[in-house]
Amino acid sequence: MTSQLFAVSFDASQPLRLAQFWSGVLGREMVDDPHDGVMLLPSADTDFRIRFVPSQEPKVVQNRMHFELTSGSLEEQQQTVARALELGGRHIDIGQLPEEEHVVLADPEGNEFCVIEPGNKFLADCGFIGALSCDGSQEVGYFWSEALGWPLVWDQDQETAIQSPRGGPKITWGGPPFMPNGGRDRVRYDLAPPLDGDRQVEVERLLSLGATRIDADQGGVSRLAMADPDGGEFGLLTPR
Numbered sequence: 001m002t003s004q005l006f007a008v009s010f011d012a013s014q015p016l017r018l019a020q021f022w023s024g025v026l027g028r029e030m031v032d033d034p035h036d037g038v039m040l041l042p043s044a045d046t047d048f049r050i051r052f053v054p055s056q057e058p059k060v061v062q063n064r065m066h067f068e069l070t071s072g073s074l075e076e077q078q079q080t081v082a083r084a085l086e087l088g089g090r091h092i093d094i095g096q097l098p099e100e101e102h103v104v105l106a107d108p109e110g111n112e113f114c115v116i117e118p119g120n121k122f123l124a125d126c127g128f129i130g131a132l133s134c135d136g137s138q139e140v141g142y143f144w145s146e147a148l149g150w151p152l153v154w155d156q157d158q159e160t161a162i163q164s165p166r167g168g169p170k171i172t173w174g175g176p177p178f179m180p181n182g183g184r185d186r187v188r189y190d191l192a193p194p195l196d197g198d199r200q201v202e203v204e205r206l207l208s209l210g211a212t213r214i215d216a217d218q219g220g221v222s223r224l225a226m227a228d229p230d231g232g233e234f235g236l237l238t239p240r
Helices: 015-026 074-086 137-148 199-209
Strands: 004-012 030-032 038-040 049-053 065-069 103-106 112-115 127-133 152-156 159-163 171-172 187-192 225-229 233-237
Touching: 004 015, 015 030, 015 038, 015 049, 015 074, 038 171, 038 187, 065 187, 074 103, 074 112, 074 137, 103 152, 137 152, 137 199, 152 171
Parallel strands: 004 049, 065 112, 127 171, 187 233
Antiparallel strands: 004 187, 030 038, 038 049, 065 127, 103 112, 152 159, 159 171, 225 233
């Protein structure tokens, strides 16, 4: 048994405000997070939770991970963009070309995301969140494939992608060139260890795959901080 992707977690100066934005965009139910902050529940059994945890660290660089939201039609794409803007999002320029048909936005705390044009075959049948698009190496794609037990569904020209055997969103890594690392990742994965397994055994397995341990359990938050081979932080949640 492997760890499960429990949630994608966002650091937020105003967790409730950010949760309300994403709840409105995604149409997901918002609840208190049993670990810390606020959480959006999955909308399907192939989805993951989305957590918003309090942090006063400012956002200074582009995130290494962002959502790609899918569209069934041009009208649906326009509706998603309009809804995000009405809820407090904004258009941003991260170097996209004028001929590109996806729309690049940021949420109220500056976290980037894309609303993809209709007809994208790579994200077909992946759900509204079609992908978690990440800046990262081929090596880190291999690491996460083994860590989560998700098979590779793309592995070409140092670009990789994985997907749960049950379907749902893909996780993709674009290969070089890489963005500069601006400190602690504001968007990251939180994993839940196997229910019937020993947590320390899972820690050792992740270390053997190339992870590193950042520090011990922190305060009242039941989370062990680790990093993947690219230095991207992730958490292994532990029982309270």
